[in-house]
Amino acid sequence: DTAVSQTPKYLVTQMGNDKSIKCEQNLGHDTMYWYKQDSKKFLKIMFSYNNKELIINETVPNRFSPKSPDKAHLNLHINSLELGDSAVYFCASSRRGASGELFFGEGSRLTVL
């Protein structure tokens, strides 16, 4: 069983479209994250949710909207996609108050044409 799973793994779409990425974890963690990894492999935190509550919201365009229906799921919806949104988006989870270690999903590679 995959601990943190993301779908889809690959997304190819046109500029201006809207797309969503879904993430689920079965580790019993209460905190989930979205990270963006750009073409230079730089990883930047975007959002974090704890028990469905938004706790980290970095300087991200408001075209990006996360949603956590429950503590095991965190989705990312992106409106009006731009070329610069092309990246690999990683979902991760952790248990608050524990070691802070993140467990990552396999990543979703988004290509905007």
Added chain:
Amino acid sequence: ELKVEQNPLFLSMQEGKNYTIYCNYSTTSDRLYWYRQDPGKSLESLFVLLSNGAVKQEGRLMASLDTKARLSTLHITAAVHDLSATYFCAVDMYNTDKLIFGTGTRLQVFP
């Protein structure tokens, strides 16, 4: 703002050699993590360092943390090809569960 810098950014080393990757960070934190990423893959947790002076070893890799110097090292002993990957350190910003990642060190081990 917390900055996390790694050096070198790229490391090409011969099998059997030893080398150290450095991770410097700019503000107080006593929680540091090392991850490995293979090309096109996810990030795999290697080490969790939670206090000053912490040292952990797994196989040919050893990580240490000096919170006073704001420095962590990842030491590679007798490198083998299977260690070829990108290694990231990450620092927990003020123990808030917000991990800030370093730039990554791409390690290539050749025969």
